[in-house]
Every structure is written in structure tokens, then in C-alpha cells.
Amino acid sequence: MSAPHPRPDADSAAAESAAGRNRPRRREGAAWVFLSPWLLGAAVLTLTPMLVSLYLSFTEYDLFTAPKWVGLDNYVHMFTSDPRYWRSAVNTLLYVLVAVPLQLALALAVALALNSIGRGKGFYRSAFYAPSLLGASMSIALVWRALFNDGGTVDDLLSTFGIDMGGWVNQPGWALLVVALLTIWQFGAPMVIFLAGLQQVPHELYEAAEVDGAGRVRRFLSVTLPMLSPVLFFNLVLQTIQAFQVFTPAFTVSGGRGGPADSTLFYTLYLYDRGFTASHMGYAAAMAWVLLVVIGIVTALLFRSSRSWVFYNDKG
Amino acid sequence: MVAVREPVPRRRVDWGRVGLHAGCLAALLVMLYPLAWLIATSFKPADEVISSLRLLPSRLAMSNYTTALEGVGGVSVLRLIGNSLIISTGAVLGNVISCSLAAYAFARLRFTLRGPLFALMLATIMLPQHAVLIPQYIVFNQLGMVNTFWPLVLPKFLATDAFFVFLTVQFMRGIPKELDEAATLDGCGPFRTFFRIILPLSRPALITTAIFTFIWTWNDFFLQLIYLFEPEKFTITLALRSFVDTSSQSAYGPMFAMSVIALLPIVLFFMAFQRFLVEGMASSGVKG
Numbered sequence: 001m002s003a004p005h006p007r008p009d010a011d012s013a014a015a016e017s018a019a020g021r022n023r024p025r026r027r028e029g030a031a032w033v034f035l036s037p038w039l040l041g042a043a044v045l046t047l048t049p050m051l052v053s054l055y056l057s058f059t060e061y062d063l064f065t066a067p068k069w070v071g072l073d074n075y076v077h078m079f080t081s082d083p084r085y086w087r088s089a090v091n092t093l094l095y096v097l098v099a100v101p102l103q104l105a106l107a108l109a110v111a112l113a114l115n116s117i118g119r120g121k122g123f124y125r126s127a128f129y130a131p132s133l134l135g136a137s138m139s140i141a142l143v144w145r146a147l148f149n150d151g152g153t154v155d156d157l158l159s160t161f162g163i164d165m166g167g168w169v170n171q172p173g174w175a176l177l178v179v180a181l182l183t184i185w186q187f188g189a190p191m192v193i194f195l196a197g198l199q200q201v202p203h204e205l206y207e208a209a210e211v212d213g214a215g216r217v218r219r220f221l222s223v224t225l226p227m228l229s230p231v232l233f234f235n236l237v238l239q240t241i242q243a244f245q246v247f248t249p250a251f252t253v254s255g256g257r258g259g260p261a262d263s264t265l266f267y268t269l270y271l272y273d274r275g276f277t278a279s280h281m282g283y284a285a286a287m288a289w290v291l292l293v294v295i296g297i298v299t300a301l302l303f304r305s306s307r308s309w310v311f312y313n314d315k316g
Numbered sequence: 317m318v319a320v321r322e323p324v325p326r327r328r329v330d331w332g333r334v335g336l337h338a339g340c341l342a343a344l345l346v347m348l349y350p351l352a353w354l355i356a357t358s359f360k361p362a363d364e365v366i367s368s369l370r371l372l373p374s375r376l377a378m379s380n381y382t383t384a385l386e387g388v389g390g391v392s393v394l395r396l397i398g399n400s401l402i403i404s405t406g407a408v409l410g411n412v413i414s415c416s417l418a419a420y421a422f423a424r425l426r427f428t429l430r431g432p433l434f435a436l437m438l439a440t441i442m443l444p445q446h447a448v449l450i451p452q453y454i455v456f457n458q459l460g461m462v463n464t465f466w467p468l469v470l471p472k473f474l475a476t477d478a479f480f481v482f483l484t485v486q487f488m489r490g491i492p493k494e495l496d497e498a499a500t501l502d503g504c505g506p507f508r509t510f511f512r513i514i515l516p517l518s519r520p521a522l523i524t525t526a527i528f529t530f531i532w533t534w535n536d537f538f539l540q541l542i543y544l545f546e547p548e549k550f551t552i553t554l555a556l557r558s559f560v561d562t563s564s565q566s567a568y569g570p571m572f573a574m575s576v577i578a579l580l581p582i583v584l585f586f587m588a589f590q591r592f593l594v595e596g597m598a599s600s601g602v603k604g
Contacts, residue, residue: 030506031425037475049447049452052454053447056451138560192594245444256557
């Protein structure tokens, strides 16, 4: 690109004021150029679709004929006379409540173990992380279904202990847990984040605590946990938001239909079913908006609660 | 990392360590069992798949793989992998380019509305994709792009994965300010500063973005399920779907052979880039 701009009319005061005016303005222009793909994406693929989706949620729309305004019908139907909707909402909530805390607890436990293991830490870290990348795949979901199926390894193992389940995947009471276990199995991503957070806890704090006579448990509760709370909060928000949207494992474990007896009919699975199988796009849009609002409320609650338990170290 | 961190007397550390190693190894064995089972089963002859509790097959049955190579619905595995590759590579290019551009503006340039727009970008990280899914589908449908790869690639060129914008912003903020001040003094405008100084220095963030985009796009199922319906256009992930409906256990061998094939690129990526992956993940959660 070009050399510095020469200023031919080099009256120094004028040049200075020109520079003073032009420099920031030029930067401003450049910023918008750099930002333009994102701006276009945000406008065309995020904000407008959100509004359109809100509009569609008040209509009946099958993709082929024009949307028909039905007011609050979709929402009313959803909340008052669609048991499958409630089933999917309850399933998803149950799943979030089971999978996220267990996954984070496991991630924290393993991170604590690895943090004091010394030699071999890098190997363990990578090995425990691997399921987080592979587990999101259809391949692993298929493995999961086979392992927990009637005659699968888990089932066989349990029957040698005299527990005859006849396959978890086929039991309405247990199929949800199979999906949750697949999520918990992928504790590697939050674990890696915990581990990075643990490395930032100042060592002096532990020494001081020990001088004060704090034991292991006390040190964990009074030093590690508060210092780790921002990271814990980050993991909690991220995993919760993701868990609300789980799809692939539910789709796969349930044979694509949310069975048995709708026990793995997750929210997004039902949304897919309404919108793309049954062609009720308006209804699906309404479902999406309720999901958006629920995730928004849950996130806001988490943020609000964080004031009382997340400790920010100003030193950073 | 030479210093011993645990402030506990030496003898107890040793036993604690042994216990920790034993515990971690045991946990790893349980955790990696499903992967071992997947690989073993993909080589099992049909009669051993369900009847035998043993992990290892008595003889290697390559027939599962020859069946898997034929593909699904008359579409060969090579074609399926090719489709997956096209989509994943396109997504990688799109994300790396568009996210680094936006990140540079947010991290290094001053402009009006910077604060509000940054907040908006952060908010979209939390936005569930379903909230925009249906209108996006309608738009791509109107444009005649349903059943093409465009809906899966085009949004990436518009920095819709805000997570990576955020990640790159965080990284670029760590680059010393003096560097671009020096570049400005040398007469570099923002464009030259970006291409010559910031972009090369941001390589770790760009590599992280590229690797995660590749793996997540390769693994993605939901969007592919919605946008692609002709077997010719199927990705390897989508092809596996045909095994979801059939619970017949006779297809187990080929099904898991194909599962292994579908996982292979991810495993290779993981082995090649695990340092970047693990550190990229770690850096997303710490420091603000």
C-alpha cells in the first residue's frame, strides 16, 4: 500500500488540525470495513431472522403457502393442549439438571487430581479431553446406543451382577440417563478450563492457609473454590446453554423419534419434528422463541446468583 | 514447571501420587472403553458382534470395511467423505477470514458504537441456533440453496460463530500495543498493520479457530440433516443416520466400520493438534 500521505499545503497548523481530524476518521472507516462481514451476518443471519421467527411464531406456516396470522394460538396450544410439548420440556430440564452438575463435578475432580499429579499431566489432559471432541459425533452416539442396548456390554455386565435391565435404551425410565451419561462422559472440555484456572491460583495463598492451620478440605473450600469461581461460572453458563440444545445423542439413542414412550423426546428433537417433519414452521418458531426466553432467563438467573458466589480477583 | 507444587511432606506425596496415577489410569480405562469397543467391533465377524462378550474379535473381519466402503444408498464412502471435506474446509476458510477481521476491529480499533456492538457480539454467543433456524431456512430455500452446501458454508463467511470472534479478540488484546503504534509511526494504515503485524502474531488463535471449526463442522449433524436430503449430497455423518432407524444387529459390523471411518479425520486432527486444541480450549475460559 501507499507511503505516508504527503501534505503539500504544509502550513503546520493546518496540517496538524488535518491530522487531528483525519486520523481518527480514517480509522473509523477502516473499523467498519473490518467489521462488515460480521455486521452483515449479524443483520441478515441473526437479528432479522430473530424478528422474523418471532413473527412466524404468531402464524401458521407450512413453507409453501403464505403465513396465516393466528395470534397466540401456537403458544396457547403449546402450553395447554400439547402433552408432547410438555414432555419434551420436562425431559430437557431433567437432562440439564442431571447432566450439567455431574459433568462439572467430574471435570473439577479430575482437574484437581491432574493439577497435583506432576509427571504425565499432559498425557492425561489430552486423553481425558479426547471424548469431548469425539463424543459429539454420530459415531459415538451409535456406540452408546449399542453399549446400553439389550445385550450390549453394559447390560451384560449388569446381568452378571444379577441386575437384569433388558437394555437401558428400551426402558422409558432409563433412556434419558443414557443420553445424560454420554454428555457427562464429555467432561474434558470444562476440565481443561478448570485446569487452566487452577494454574492461576497464587501459590502463596495455599502457603498462607497452611500456616493458618487449614487442612486439605479447608484449603479447597477457602482458597481453591473461591479462586476458581469465575471459571466455574463460565463453565456452568456455557454447559447449561449447550445442554438445553442437545440433539444428536437424543436423536440417535432414540432411533430418531424420541422413544421409548417419548422418554428421550428432547426439546430440539420435538422442534425438529414439528418444523421439518410435520411442516408446522410457525409452531416450531414459537417453540424456538420459548427456548430463547428460557435460556435467557436461566442465564440471567445464573448471572444474578453469581454476585453472591463468584469471587473476582482484581489482580486478574 | 520444575518446582514441586504440593506443599506436603515428601513421603506422603509419593503415596498420594501413586494413588492419583492409579485412579486416573482406571478412570481412563473406563472412559476409553467405548472407543476400544468401537474399533474392535468394526473388525468383528457378524456372528461375534452380539454373541460374544469378549472385546477382541477372534479373527479380523475386513468384510465390514469393504461393505462400508460401498457407502450408503448407492453413494460411495469416498463421495461422502468428499462432501464432508468440502463443507468443513469451506467453513474453516470462512471462519478464519471473517472472525479475524471482526476480531481486529473489536480488539485494536476505536470506533463509535464499539461498546454496544461488542456486547451484541457477546450476546449472540448465547443465542440458541434454533431461534434463527427457521427464517434462515426460509431464506436459503427462497434462494434455491436448500440441498446444496451453501447454507452450511456461507454463514461462516459472515462471522456467525461469535465464539471464535471472542476467542480471537481475547488473543489479539494480548499483543503489545507498542507494535501497532510503531507500525503507525512507520506509516502503516490499519490494513497493513492487520496483515503484516496482527495477523501473523495471532496465528495460535487462528489455528485454534481452524481446528475447532473443522471438527465441529465435521461432527455436526443437525444442520446437515435439515439442509441436505439427496443421498448424493450426504456427508459421512448424515450417511450414518441411515443406521439410526434400523436397530437390526446384523448391520452392526459395517455400521461401526463406517463410524470408524467417520471418526478418522477427527482422530488424526486430534493427534496432530492436541496441544493447540487443549490450550485453545483452556484460553477460552480464563482471563477476561
